Amino acid sequence: MTRTPTQGPESELHPDTLAVGFGYDPEGAYGAVKPPIVLSSAFAYPSAQAAKDVHRAYFDGPAPERDAPFIYARLDHPNLKLLQARLAVLDGAEDAAAFASGMAAISATMLAHLKPGQSMLHTTPLYGGTHGLLYGPISGLGIKPVPIVDGLSEASVAKAAETALEHGPIALIHVESPANPTAGIADIAMIARFADALTKRQEIRPVISVDNTFLGSLLQKPLEHGADLCITSLTKYAGGHSDLLGGALTGSLERVGPVRMLRTLLGTHMDPFTSWLLLRSLETFPLRNARANANAVAIAAFLRDHPKVEGVTYLGFLAEGSPARAVYERQCGGAGSTFSFRIKGGEREAFAMLDRLKVFRMAVSLGGTESLICHSATTTHYLVPPDIRREVGVDDSSLRISVGIEHPDDLIADLDQALKAF
Numbered sequence: 001m002t003r004t005p006t007q008g009p010e011s012e013l014h015p016d017t018l019a020v021g022f023g024y025d026p027e028g029a030y031g032a033v034k035p036p037i038v039l040s041s042a043f044a045y046p047s048a049q050a051a052k053d054v055h056r057a058y059f060d061g062p063a064p065e066r067d068a069p070f071i072y073a074r075l076d077h078p079n080l081k082l083l084q085a086r087l088a089v090l091d092g093a094e095d096a097a098a099f100a101s102g103m104a105a106i107s108a109t110m111l112a113h114l115k116p117g118q119s120m121l122h123t124t125p126l127y128g129g130t131h132g133l134l135y136g137p138i139s140g141l142g143i144k145p146v147p148i149v150d151g152l153s154e155a156s157v158a159k160a161a162e163t164a165l166e167h168g169p170i171a172l173i174h175v176e177s178p179a180n181p182t183a184g185i186a187d188i189a190m191i192a193r194f195a196d197a198l199t200k201r202q203e204i205r206p207v208i209s210v211d212n213t214f215l216g217s218l219l220q221k222p223l224e225h226g227a228d229l230c231i232t233s234l235t236k237y238a239g240g241h242s243d244l245l246g247g248a249l250t251g252s253l254e255r256v257g258p259v260r261m262l263r264t265l266l267g268t269h270m271d272p273f274t275s276w277l278l279l280r281s282l283e284t285f286p287l288r289n290a291r292a293n294a295n296a297v298a299i300a301a302f303l304r305d306h307p308k309v310e311g312v313t314y315l316g317f318l319a320e321g322s323p324a325r326a327v328y329e330r331q332c333g334g335a336g337s338t339f340s341f342r343i344k345g346g347e348r349e350a351f352a353m354l355d356r357l358k359v360f361r362m363a364v365s366l367g368g369t370e371s372l373i374c375h376s377a378t379t380t381h382y383l384v385p386p387d388i389r390r391e392v393g394v395d396d397s398s399l400r401i402s403v404g405i406e407h408p409d410d411l412i413a414d415l416d417q418a419l420k421a422f
């Protein structure tokens with residue numbers, strides 16, 4: 001049912017077109033205009049020899065051959081294969097693997113590319129789950145994570161590397177840019193050059209993984225800037241309706257292959273129904289993204305000019321001439337639609353405002369059709385100690401919003417009436 005070339009004339013098409021139909025051929029599926037869901041857990045072999053050949057191809061190759069027959073749904077299944085082809089083409093990647101969640105993609109990537117005795121670097125702040133993984137189970141395996149204080153400064157990367165090298169070779173550099181919820185930016189190309197230069201000091205070149213969840217494949221393509229692996233929580237913008245969890249890993253066959261093999265062993269692949277839902281979501285991804293981004297521009301400007309708002313950390317407002325602005329302009333195709341703002345007040349004023357909102361829903365997560373808002377210090381950053389919270393720019397007055405696709409006037413009116421609460 002799937003014809004999935006990731007290279008060739010089809011990939012010359014615009015993302016809007018690829019998101020709708022790339023990789024699907026109705027001919028193999030009763031002529032169905034849309035791909036059917038294939039729920040089968042196992043797939044019949046036509047002959048004993050074919051069974052042997054397909055197992056050899058799966059387990060000996062770096063990745064299953066493009067047109068290899070299916071074996072068992074934990075290894076690969078038709079909806080997963082079609083989704084992966086579409087994710088790869090949208091990220092401009094040779095290969096893709098889809099997982100049960102963003103954290104499943106992140107944890108398999110770390111476990112596949114890090115060994116005991118090695119170290120790794122990461123930008124700050126990190127998504128809470130990633131932070132918990134690195135400083136919990138990964139540290140427990142004898143792997144040392146070292147934070148990069150400023151992802152725009154080569155001196156800061158070099159300083160972190162010195163600390164890491166005391167423990168062992170640096171096998172991975174994990175970059176989250178823009179970061180949650182500060183919108184801090186790291187320079188992927190500079191970090192890639194730094195990784196190349198490290199081969200003078202150690203035998204291996206660190207793998208560079210970038211968590212691209214905040215902007216997504218339409219606004220940032222980390223692989224074009226020197227990343228080896230691009231990780232995305234599909235739960236957010238790609239899924240886009242706050243009704244599924246998923247994760248994607250894209251990159252070269254060589255880098256994605258070992259992680260996919262580990263996914264099979266861990267059993268953290270994406271199931272057929274979620275894969276199908278995502279294929280459906282991807283069709284409207286460019287439309288949803290354009291609308292949410294336009295709404296975000298209007299809301300960020302409204303908040304910036306509001307007398308009860310102290311400041312807005314929206315990427316579009318990065319100061320002209322600043323190093324962050326220069327990297328933003330080179331690396332990002334837009335400011336996205338999730339950002340934070342600080343009100344003039346503290347927890348009491350923030351709560352009063354939140355409780356008056358009627359259109360915005362109060363919830364964590366981001367990237368859905370609906371607008372969401374949350375008080376970072378008491379929700380997403382509850383476990384982060386107050387002094388570290390302040391360091392990363394989250395205090396009792398900070399609120400994070402994920403702007404949806406509703407009418408912008410209704411969203412602005414809702415914020416306006418709620419800001420009258422204090």
Ligand SMILES: *Cc1c(COP(=O)(O)O)cnc(C)c1O
Nearest residue numbers: 101102103127213233235245246
């Ligand atoms: C949500 C999120 C994740 C984790 O994704 P899940 O799908 O919830 O597992 C990872 N990184 C970032 C930046 C996120 O926002």
